[in-house]
Amino acid sequence: DAKTTQPPSMDCAEGRAANLPCNHSTISGNEYVYWYRQIHSQGPQYIIHGLKNNETNEMASLIITEDRKSSTLILPHATLRDTAVYYCIVSGGTSYGKLTFGQGTILTVHP
Amino acid sequence: KAGVTQTPRYLIKTRGQQVTLSCSPISGHRSVSWYQQTPGQGLQFLFEYFSETQRNKGNFPGRFSGRQFSNSRSEMNVSTLELGDSALYLCASSLVAGLLQETQYFGPGTRLLVL
Numbered sequence: 402d403a404k405t406t407q408p409p410s411m412d413c414a415e416g417r418a419a420n421l422p423c424n425h426s427t428i429s430g431n432e433y434v435y436w437y438r439q440i441h442s443q444g445p446q447y448i449i450h451g452l453k454n455n456e457t458n459e460m461a462s463l464i465i466t467e468d469r470k471s472s473t474l475i476l477p478h479a480t481l482r483d484t485a486v487y488y489c490i491v492s493g494g495t496s497y498g499k500l501t502f503g504q505g506t507i508l509t510v511h512p
Numbered sequence: 513k514a515g516v517t518q519t520p521r522y523l524i525k526t527r528g529q530q531v532t533l534s535c536s537p538i539s540g541h542r543s544v545s546w547y548q549q550t551p552g553q554g555l556q557f558l559f560e561y562f563s564e565t566q567r568n569k570g571n572f573p574g575r576f577s578g579r580q581f582s583n584s585r586s587e588m589n590v591s592t593l594e595l596g597d598s599a600l601y602l603c604a605s606s607l608v609a610g611l612l613q614e615t616q617y618f619g620p621g622t623r624l625l626v627l
Contacts (some may be wrong), residue, residue, distance in 0.1 A: 445604075446619045498560025502554055
């Protein structure tokens with residue numbers, strides 16, 4: 402699986418958009434970009450994933466660059482409950498159930 | 513639809529004992545993966561099961577084992593517990609385990625403390 406690089410921490414004001422970047426320059430053609438978040442050592446929560454097109458769901462938007470070497474997770478209106486560790490993961494092919502987690506980005510949403 | 517459930521949620525054991533953790537996947541999901549999370553090593557993949565067969569395994573000693581039943585429920589066992597086995601153990605299930613990665617959904621975890 403391709404390796405990802407994320408900033409260790411980010412801050413965001415409540416009500417503003419949170420834009421979390423991720424670099425995955427070694428991503429291969431059949432690998433997806435997944436985003437999860439983890440709050441207070443609960444189980445990671447699935448947010449969104451994509452292959453090459455931008456994706457949006459009720460939680461967030463995922464913007465993937467045309468060369469697929471980086472992506473941005475956008476939380477459009479951050480709330481205090483969005484404070485969490487956000488993980489960007491690249492996975493696909495014959496991963497057979499293995500997700501490789503990095504250190505993630507600690508997002509802190511301030512009032 | 514109910515999510516992934518794990519039992520027990522908390523467990524305290526002493527060194528040298530063994531422990532069995534249980535995971536019930538989302539209904540219809542056939543793949544179950546296990547992860548260990550510690551402050552020092554982060555989230556690490558243990559193994560994955562599909563159709564009662566282990567298809568993938570992480571870099572953990574043989575003291576860590578697992579199995580999957582015909583109803584897709586899974587158990588993991590850790591024998592001869594060590595202090596370093598204290599961790600949050602997470603289980604995740606996915607709908608179809610084919611050649612391409614499917615979205616995994618995680619349970620709340622079992623927190624194991626080894627004294």
